[in-house]
Amino acid sequence: MKRLSVIALTFGLVCSTFVSYSQEGIHQDETRILQKRIFYLLDAMEAHPPVATAVAADVVLQRLMVQKRTVLQQAIDSCANLACIADAMLIKPGEDAAIARQLSSLFQNNGKLRQWIKDSIRATGFYKLSDSLPDASLFREAWEEEAAGINYIIRAYLQNKGLQYPKVDAASFPVNSPPYFDSVGHLITAVLENGREEELFFQPLLRICLRILQLNRHDEAARLLPLSKINEQPCQQIRSVQWRQFPFSAILVFGEGPETPDVPISVHNKERCAAASALFKSGKAPFIIVSGGYVHPFQTKYCEAVEMKKYLTDSLSVPAGVIIIEPHARHTTTNIRNANRILYENKVPANKPVLGVSDVAHIRYIAGENFERVCRRDLKYLPFERMKQLSDTTVAFYPAACSTQINTGDPLDP
Template structure:
């Protein structure tokens, strides 16, 4: 009984996390105090579901649909059966996933509702399409875009269950996996308590009577339990980027050959080392190019990636070195603190360029080590992009020198990837 009470208390703590405050940026990094609201994670990982929940009109429209309500009730029943009968994680995980039959039924219901409701039509066009977060579906009609967005987020929910309950389907398990051993009884009991918390309390049950509930809440709680809240650690925009973003508006772009210099981060590999020699060499090369006046901004890219569960963010360490050691003006360095892989270094930097109105017809200059540029400009890199994120977010990639390459950013970079919850 004491264990169960502790678990319920722990769960309550998870759902009372505070929002990120810009004024706390440096303190939070120094103390590694990242208490993130699950709604912040939901917005980044499951944007469609977040927007649906936020809109009272859409919740009302979807809540009236008998098919969706029946699916909700059946899912709650399935979860109750799992709580009563499952003795292992695989059994519980099966109940927590969106099944193929559920997905087909939801697709049909959403398609029908779209054609019946002007509110839903307006919502999809003005909130979902206009967000550009489903850019790969941009050529689809609004009704098909809605269904595709749902499918992507259902796949994302299933991925979290597979990755963090079953230790399956991770492309990079050495850095992206769960903190806890998936087969331990303590972990299994805690996940069961999460599920029970989400479906048992009458007040929550009444508030959350929504067709996809409670799956994303459980999924986000699983991420929080494992300390895998990287996707929300710098939301909203990090305060140290704001001076640079203000400067963008006054830049005379005709003076520069490149829109920015992208510096690819390199994890130190050891928790006792915050800033690797490799990172320093890359920064030194980029700083030299910046001082030649090739671009008005340096974008330093890299998150909390290496080693596993590190407390050091590559981008922040690079910025600190450039500003404090190299004398680069703070409003000339932009941090991109999420990327965990080379593919997302490029995609995430492009998002910054797009969102803050950089000229997209101007090349980006990428700086790294020789071996890394070999990789970036090689044929295999394109295949890695398709495997990891499903598309290639650039055109005109070309090698310029031993440690430099350039490319043009693609609008497809805005597409979110719900199957990569640490950096969607």
């Protein structure tokens, strides 16, 4: 592969708008937030010294890492397109199995690692779908999920493959373009050159994948965090709510982004906010959760939830202190899942239903069987229990505990 070239410099100029989003570029804090949100197991492994030391000292895992680094360097030196580089990067089934076997061996032979899995991994609820498994199997499942997440990023953003929602999730640049090829090559070279001999086995690939997301300005999962800060006032008020006074724990407004650039809020979202405002003022729930991220149109500068809160306060006179922003959901499935996470985190009674608000067609979809199929396809579980349509524009449901499960298969909203 060529080193710095005129075409790469041109691409750098094209990318300047993306860099300006986070002027510090591929910045350590943002990278770490993305890593922790998408790849919690690997991030925790890196952050816990007794575990990191044991993993770094493992001869088999170190050998596998050195082999992968060698394959990547050879690809950078010889590949003529990103498909070739992506093939070198992918964690192959044999590599995956070898790593899983060695991690299982480490688990059996290291008491500190076993305790860490129990206290720091299982206890988070981030691997809730493996709750019924013994610790050793949960550890293996968590690794398998995160290895699949690494492969998803490689396929999606280097090959334009495997995207469930390409209209809003795809790479920001043509994956076959020479400028993108050069930029990815330089990115990989920088990671390999900055690596250290004592790296953990997963770190080179993980760093490359996170930087590929950032190169494409797909840092959505790290935006507007921590939620405890942007929702400080309503979260404080939650502690003093007399829950018996309300039939619902919260009113969830399902966001819908505009399709036109420079339009901050869609007509449908205004209508949904108006309906939510009326329900709130009639005493149905003590809070409104507005849910929706940076989704439509592609690479929009507007967050649906932020704009809905502005509309509720500025146009509908709803107090800001009762509106909770959920700024990451990209689909109806995750509107529900992410709202549930906020409710669980703030210890809102789970035995009280949530009141969902949308338009007629959307509510019909949410209450129908096809929505359950979509949830199982995208999330592998239903994020709700006892879903019931109450009217043309409302549903009620109870939060499902499995909503805390991380979805590494959706790095823009895990």
